[in-house]
């Protein structure tokens with residue numbers, strides 16, 4: 001059995017990756033280390049919790065006593081665990097530095113002690129490039145993060161690289177664009193807007209709605225990671241972009257259409273502080289290795305909207321019964 005340690009595997013992308021990995025690789029045993037923060041939920045793993053090839057460990061990547069032995073036992077580490085929401089990093093950045101930077105440091109230190117480790121995948125993000133007015137970011141571009149989340153991720157991205165350059169830890173760094181799909185926490189634009197629309201609540205569009213994000217289906221992300229784990233080159237950075245650059249205002253109209261609602265639900269609200277105008281990833285490097293995104297955005301978005309419509313059991317408890325979620329929504333958007 002190949003021993004794979006996934007961190008943050010109870011979150012959005014991590015849980016999709018765990019499911020994908022168990023289905024795709026019969027010879028993988030996945031250990032899933034997750035702190036179960038507000039964003040990490042056992043519900044995300046409901047169909048794989050009892051799989052004998054999946055072991056869930058409830059723990060913190062910052063805790064070396066817990067995380068260290070798991071890293072030391074692994075053949076591959078796929079490190080997703082992070083604080084991930086830009087708006088929360090604008091409200092309070094401390095936990096972003098703690099988890100995203102220090103947590104990565106704890107894992108990398110342990111990786112130094114594991115001579116049989118074959119791959120340490122540092123999951124970074126397109127946000128490390130900062131706002132891109134024109135053209136597309138390539139892997140060698142300067143990093144210009146512009147919000148505390150992005151800066152924390154950039155710190156971890158370069159720290160991971162340094163452990164390859166200095167200590168020969170078999171690190172690859174991946175920078176993906178905005179993911180969408182099932183099990184995304186309803187603070188991010190797509191699940192927030194879909195679930196609000198279903199309840200005829202307004203959808204708060206920041207600024208003029210002209211900001212552009214490049215949408216990547218979460219399963220296309222998983223497939224790219226799988227390819228990179230097997231054929232990537234240590235010390236290298238890989239962009240993973242969906243090639244679907246869409247303005248937020250256009251995305252919002254499409255979501256409302258799919259949800260069977262009208263544009264009257266759109267509520268223009270104050271802009272996000274330091275709001276990056278555009279992200280755009282050049283993906284020639286990954287495409288040269290044989291990867292192409294397989295999910296057309298129209299289809300993927302329609303299916304994703306349908307998933308939230310069909311899975312109210314998954315999101316209603318968060319939106320209706322979690323006091324921390326309600327407090328966050330009020331702090332971010334004001335009282336309804």
Ligand code: NAD
Pocket residue numbers: 007008009010011012013014033034035036037038039040041059060061062079080081082083084085099103123124125126153175176177178179180184185
């Ligand atoms: P998420 O917020 O849905 O999940 C994060 C997970 O990490 C949760 O399960 C949470 O409990 C866990 N976690 C947080 N702190 C932890 C800690 N100290 N110890 C152990 N577990 C901890 O995030 P996501 O959207 O799935 O993102 C996963 C990764 O992908 C992150 O590293 C993020 O920066 C990166 N990324 C995300 C996107 C995107 O569009 N969502 C795009 C590019 C990169």
Ligand code: TDX
Pocket residue numbers: 084085086087124125126127177178179187188189190192204205206207211212213248272
């Ligand atoms: O209520 C909202 N209204 C709105 O207009 C929210 C939540 C967002 N937006 C805008 C801001 C962004 O331009 O929508 C766009 C997408 O916002 P988010 O879903 O918060 O994602 P973003 O800030 O682009 O960051 C995401 O992609 C990169 C993930 O959250 C990060 O973890 C990832 O690294």
